[in-house]
Amino acid sequence: MKGVMFQGTASDVGKSVLCTALCRIIHRKGYKVAPFKSQNMSNNSYVTVDGKEIGRAQGVQAEAAKTTATVYMNPILLKPRNDRDAEVVRFGKSYETLSGRNYREHFYEKGIETILYSLDQLCKNYEYLVVEGAGSPVEMNLNDREIVNMKVAELADLPVVLIADIDRGGVFASIVGTLELLPPEHRSRVIGVIINKFRGDITLFESGISWIEEKTGVKVLGVVPHIGGLTIEGEDSLSMTTQFQSSGEKKAIDLAVIQLPYVSNYTDIEPFRFEEDVSIRFVSDVHQFGQPDAVIIPGTKSTFHDLSFLKKQGLAEKIQQFTNNGGRVVGLCGGYQMLGSKLTDTEGTDTGDVGSTSEGLNIVPLETQFQARKTTVRSEGTLYGEGANEVGRIEGYEIHLGDTTWQKAKEKMTPFLVLNGENEGVSYNNGQVIGTYLHHLFHNDKWRSYWLNQIRESKGLTKQDVRYLQAEKEKSFERLADHVEQAIDVDYLIEKMESWSQSINEPVK
Structure with missing residues (x-):
């Protein structure tokens, strides 16, 4: 299958939003595209048409791709019950409640099986896959049994684009540090970097782009300016804190x-x-x-x-x-x-x-x-x-x-x-x-x-007319896609997706 995986230097760097944008961009080019995230950890879920539960982000991304969301787009959903335990939702149904340690020690093989089967199902129905990672790919204490980042890129045999959030500061260290910590076989998958949530005059960052490319040897695919006012739901509690930031203005x-x-x-x-x-x-x-x-x-x-x-x-x-x-x-x-x-x-x-x-x-x-x-x-x-x-x-x-x-x-x-x-x-x-x-x-x-x-x-107060946000949501998808398509080298990205190896492991039934 052709596709790409977006991984981040940290959580909440904008992976979900950029995946949403790319789903709409590829759809507009006339291709059948599906989102995929192997494992979500969020209590903000989405119910599919057949009454199954997946992460909200993949449901929204499916809407952007103008396709019907299925459990194969997010086959594993972890819903925290407390600080230690989470409900494991597998293929949209409650599977078991496990502690973090038990999940890591006992679910890994079942997780790999689940991911491979889902990738196989998506491969049968779509031409492109837009895959979202989770957190950072260099969580060194977890990487021997992770099923969310480079392991997924290997299973799907996809190139990786690294997303960094400049708005939180430390963007150079986060990019270089992430790439330096990746083992050679994983770093070789990274085809580009996207700088996200930029504010101000982008021309002032041109020397920064040059420095990153010279230091790392990885192409900067683009710098995406911060965009607000999108009528698109967020993914989790981290998104909540940014989505609802108050301007301090007192309203009626x-x-x-x-x-x-x-x-x-x-x-x-x-x-x-x-x-x-x-x-x-x-x-x-x-x-x-x-x-x-x-x-x-x-x-x-x-x-x-x-x-x-x-x-x-x-x-x-x-x-x-x-x-x-x-x-x-x-x-x-x-x-x-x-x-x-x-x-x-x-x-x-x-x-x-x-x-x-x-x-x-x-x-x-x-x-x-x-x-x-x-x-x-x-x-x-x-x-x-x-x-x-x-x-x-x-x-x-x-x-x-x-x-x-x-x-x-x-x-x-x-x-x-x-x-x-x-x-x-x-x-x-x-x-x-x-x-x-x-x-x-x-x-x-x-x-x-x-x-x-x-x-x-x-x-x-005076009554107000209905504001039709459902129609505005579709406009937001288009606005987001336009915004990202202008900011990144989409042609280069598609060329890399086309030329990458299409092999994939045999799915486990």
Whole structure:
């Protein structure tokens, strides 16, 4: 298979974004192209059309390539449950929960098998592969059993481009140091370097390009200027800290997002970045709470742990006071579970302790039972009751272990949605409190506008028209591709991909 692998001098240097750009660039040239990342570590996931779970970055890259995302594009997804253990998702399904040491010692051969089979499947359907590495290829304590960087380049027999982030400083040391630490057989795969996130006058860096090429003997394929305002979701918590950096400007609507230690699918919040009168504050301490117009409790990979965190930080009591005073709250997935009265880890799938219980925030009379079966499904439907006609169809996806039920049998619960023909979630006190398992709720443009206009109206502000971010996302793909294509030597890159050895190991069935 023809293709290229982007590796980085560190995490968060822009590999995912540049892979996204290259997927669109190659697609525009008329080729069938697929993204690939052997192993992702992220709680920010993406549900495929067949209800499987992969890393969000590869789902977005598939969209850029204008192809359907499959589990073969990210066959191994690690979802951290705590500082030591992670759920291993293999081919889109939960496989096992392992510690870092057990994963390294016992999963390696299964990982190689998984990667080879995925590469074989992609090879049958695509002409080019854009492969993303993870972290750095010179983690010397891990390289003897790594399955994310040079080992993958070897298995797919692909050339490598090294990405360096100049915005964080130390770009010369990071490039030279990485190349010097690579063994000769790995360094020989590196066909170029891309300097990413440059700010200012690029002509001032011309001598820097010359120095890098003379020092390393590796071609600098280009210097990519920093680009902002893209309506494209990020990958993980590192992306979160940069995506939502505040300008400090006070805006008409203040949203407080509870910053959970094991937050998952934070991209649920990203659409608010593009609403001009909305500011987003991440709140991890009671002193940061302030007087928001609404509070959003996002999803989490560890509901019990993060609920305990809210209680220890005083945020649980603060959120309760806020709702008692009429404040708006939306709980998404794990945040929805926290809104209830009681949580029971029936199968030990959240805490590892079978039958463990915890008192929730007691905002709505709900009880959640954590089962062994994990729900991953794409869902669509409508609002339940008022607003359904105005909002229209609502789409998203569910990823959760818990089943949540209403505790007060004699008191009728008002569902929030009708999804896949079934009532789902809760809308309490005419929508003051909303809970749902549906991720990407606010990516539904009409719903987001409807909800924000309720806040605007309550504050005496003028209602605003719907901002259609889905259409803007496609424009962002094109803008990103144009931006990168102008900055790097794409012709050289494609020539190298064409001329590179096409051999690949025989896949394990």
